[in-house]
Amino acid sequence: MPTTNSKTNFSTSQKSHYHGNADDRSQAPLDWANIDYLFSFGDSYTTTGYNVTLGINSVDPGFTSANGPNWIQDLRTTYSINPNLKGYNLAYGGATVDAKFVTPYLPTVLSLKDQVDLFKQYFVQPLAEAPWTPDNTLFAIWIGINDVGNSYAWTNVSLADFYKTEHQEMVDLFTDLAPCFNTSRPNFLVLTVPPISRAPLFEGQGSEVAKQVANATKFFNDGLKETVMPSLSSLGGYARLFDTAPVFNNLLDNADIFGFINVTGYNDDYANGTPSPNSQIGNNPPVSSYFWLNSLHPTWPVHNVLAHSIATFLVGA
Numbered sequence: 001m002p003t004t005n006s007k008t009n010f011s012t013s014q015k016s017h018y019h020g021n022a023d024d025r026s027q028a029p030l031d032w033a034n035i036d037y038l039f040s041f042g043d044s045y046t047t048t049g050y051n052v053t054l055g056i057n058s059v060d061p062g063f064t065s066a067n068g069p070n071w072i073q074d075l076r077t078t079y080s081i082n083p084n085l086k087g088y089n090l091a092y093g094g095a096t097v098d099a100k101f102v103t104p105y106l107p108t109v110l111s112l113k114d115q116v117d118l119f120k121q122y123f124v125q126p127l128a129e130a131p132w133t134p135d136n137t138l139f140a141i142w143i144g145i146n147d148v149g150n151s152y153a154w155t156n157v158s159l160a161d162f163y164k165t166e167h168q169e170m171v172d173l174f175t176d177l178a179p180c181f182n183t184s185r186p187n188f189l190v191l192t193v194p195p196i197s198r199a200p201l202f203e204g205q206g207s208e209v210a211k212q213v214a215n216a217t218k219f220f221n222d223g224l225k226e227t228v229m230p231s232l233s234s235l236g237g238y239a240r241l242f243d244t245a246p247v248f249n250n251l252l253d254n255a256d257i258f259g260f261i262n263v264t265g266y267n268d269d270y271a272n273g274t275p276s277p278n279s280q281i282g283n284n285p286p287v288s289s290y291f292w293l294n295s296l297h298p299t300w301p302v303h304n305v306l307a308h309s310i311a312t313f314l315v316g317a
Contacts (some may be wrong), residue, residue, distance in 0.1 A: 035165060052123075138238075147163070160219040194245060260289060
């Protein structure tokens with residue numbers, strides 16, 4: 001699904017976040033205006049189809065699950081203060097933290113672990129093509145949607161305990177990059193798993209399934225707060241956890257204000273993407289008037305709101 005240069009803006013309030021540890025202001029602030037490099041990791045909510053194995057500066061095709069620009073594209077372009085911000089998006093659709101813990105839908109899917117391995121292979125310093133430093137770089141991580149979606153119904157383990165294993169893996173992946181940072185302090189932005197229990201894929205299966213997914217989401221997000229963020233904070237730089245739930249819930253609960261005509265289902269005519277972000281097929285409303293493009297993925301207007309909220313957060317945090 002190709003992206004466009006659409007600049008349609010939406011806004012929503014975002015006030016509830018965890019910023020790394022109890023004494024948040026003891027951490028380094030982020031100079032968002034002087035961030036020159038943005039490395040992103042994640043799943044289909046983040047991927048744009050970039051393939052670093054074709055070359056560090058190979059063309060990013062801009063294929064997203066949003067039927068238009070996704071949050072990382074908007075953050076890098078529409079809502080960036082630095083016009084020269086360069087992004088390298090290692091995210092891959094279907095990714096989990098590590099395939100040895102939660103198996104993705106295909107064996108070819110690159111997990112978060114695989115993505116970090118690619119970073120270590122292609123972006124270790126010194127690098128003339130992308131001379132990033134910890135001080136001028138932000139690492140953005142949005143993972144867990146598929147971990148929750150593929151494990152919420154497990155009954156042979158305690159999900160809270162299981163996710164702790166995954167979170168420790170996340171900690172190990174990024175703290176093991178310490179030699180790349182030398183004595184500088186890296187900057188991290190981590191996003192929580194959004195309320196996917198409200199997606200048609202799960203809400204459509206009934207209240208019990210939706211409740212299970214909501215519980216699993218809470219367990220995963222609690223672990224991000226309790227395990228991942230303190231460890232990333234210990235590296236000494238900026239480390240913040242952005243709570244995506246207020247953005248999603250605000251849009252879903254106030255659909256009429258934000259112009260969404262449907263927030264509980266999706267249109268089959270649009271589910272696999274359309275020629276343009278605002279396509280209209282037959283007598284259907286435009287695809288951009290739906291919150292959900294398909295059973296799990298929100299449309300580009302949702303991503304636009306999310307990116308705007310994150311940018312505001314980065315400036316103020």
